[in-house]
Amino acid sequence: MKLSLKNKYFLLRHGKTIHQTEKKDITYLYPDDNPPCILLEEGIKEAHLAGEKLKQKNIDLIFASEVLRVRQTVEIVAGIIGYDLKKVIYDQRLRDINWGVFGGKSKKEAWAYYNNDILQKFGKPAPQGESWDQCRQRMIAVLNEIENKFENRNVLIVSHGDPLWLLEGYLKGKSNEELIHEMKNNQDIKTGEIREM
Numbered sequence: 001m002k003l004s005l006k007n008k009y010f011l012l013r014h015g016k017t018i019h020q021t022e023k024k025d026i027t028y029l030y031p032d033d034n035p036p037c038i039l040l041e042e043g044i045k046e047a048h049l050a051g052e053k054l055k056q057k058n059i060d061l062i063f064a065s066e067v068l069r070v071r072q073t074v075e076i077v078a079g080i081i082g083y084d085l086k087k088v089i090y091d092q093r094l095r096d097i098n099w100g101v102f103g104g105k106s107k108k109e110a111w112a113y114y115n116n117d118i119l120q121k122f123g124k125p126a127p128q129g130e131s132w133d134q135c136r137q138r139m140i141a142v143l144n145e146i147e148n149k150f151e152n153r154n155v156l157i158v159s160h161g162d163p164l165w166l167l168e169g170y171l172k173g174k175s176n177e178e179l180i181h182e183m184k185n186n187q188d189i190k191t192g193e194i195r196e197m
Helices: 041-059 068-081 107-113 130-149 161-172 176-184
Strands: 008-013 061-064 156-160 194-195
Touching: 008 161, 061 068, 061 130, 061 161, 068 156, 107 176, 130 156, 130 161, 156 161, 161 176, 161 194
Parallel strands: 008 156, 061 156
Antiparallel strands: 008 194
């Protein structure tokens, strides 16, 4: 069952970084790599393209993760759509999933902790990190605050892959199994992609 919302939402994932290319088998550190992860040339192009697509959407509010790759994406998009950067609301709850002790390690090692049973990641946090359920709860908390404070607004949320995938699933009333099916079939949100809710 889909939720009925007071606002219209646009979910945007940051542009491409080294973690989608030569480091695609390595998890991010939390909240960011050291030095921080930046947009690649292709990621900058993706952000420009997203900005162009959002030009006609009359964005009233932007909420975003404060992590550098997201900030860079937001700056490009805001410049294109004419949104005042000082009005962007940065929120740590919109950060990427915290892989805890597996941050900066191989994804293979991280998934081995779950005995390669992906569904376990919903309820079982990585040591010193979080589970998908915990990540989803913080995304929902932000959404609920926006819903309680505003109505009839076009809201852009700029974040990371897992948090946006989980939030979209929540908004569309998808089960954990449906979300996993989506991920396995490469239907989760891509870098620079916008999903309209």
